[in-house]
Amino acid sequence: MLHFPDAGRFADWLSSNGDQAGGVWLMFAKKGSATQTIGRQDSIDAALCEGWIDGQGGTWDEQFFLVRFTPRRPRAKWSQVNRSRALELIESGEMRRRGLAQIEAAQADGRWDAAYPPSSNATLPPELQVALDTDPAAAARLAAMKRSDRYALILAIANGRRPDTRGRHVAAFLAAGRSDDE
Template structure:
């Protein structure tokens, strides 16, 4: 599919199992921004298709910057064929964490005059709910006080927890801090500590 073709369904392709989203092939940043400007508020997601090597493409960092401008976020990466890769972009959900990098990108886009009202609404929603900075403690490997206290009461669990790789601890920390209710959060902390006592990582 060339960049001049309109987005189409890819349900006939079996490569990912998620081809109920349309595919759009952009070879430049401006093509991607134009698509977002026309479609960001009317579709539930899109596979951004790019050449995998040695041909014009919208670089990943630029694709993410444009998505942020319209209140969208990137997620799954997969392959369409030997020459083309796919990156899934969707509108941000209300409970969607912002990394420091993406907050910096948002600031840059605002300063460069590229941010849209849709992007600003997504940012305002994240700030009002706490999801604007919720990922910071995970990125910094800061334990919530309730988790730290529970681990400290169980030296075996604490020793195992401290021995888990940072990547594993981040996954479990995110599982805890992203809980919507206090009861859910407490239950997840209990499960993490119980599993850590046995030397196991709690499965999300």
């Protein structure tokens, strides 16, 4: 686990270690902590510039929380938020060679255009909407889900490449609800 006082130090670390490191847990100071660390958005910007991405996170203790950063994998999906931010970083001249290479690869294979929306703009996939229209209990379960869980379900269905894959995700959601009702 590492912590950096500012974006410049994290960017320097990524520049020096980004090709060799498989990932790193960054420590972020919570509000009210006496320790000064890089901000979350600044760390994401530095990571994007070097072709890295933020991932899972969690609490460390009363003073810190953690976020895992890793090099972007070759087929990793892009979010619309990170895509927009990457364009801003290019425009400002901050984007670096490794970050540009990831963007060019995503543009070449279609991942750039297929970036997924933020949870605030996510819409129900048609397959799920049809199921909910015919199953009021499933619609009620979806409405009762935590926002993050609902978004994860929507993305899992929407990101299915084939109709049968999307259908399996919908069927699994419906089946899980039926087993909960029993």
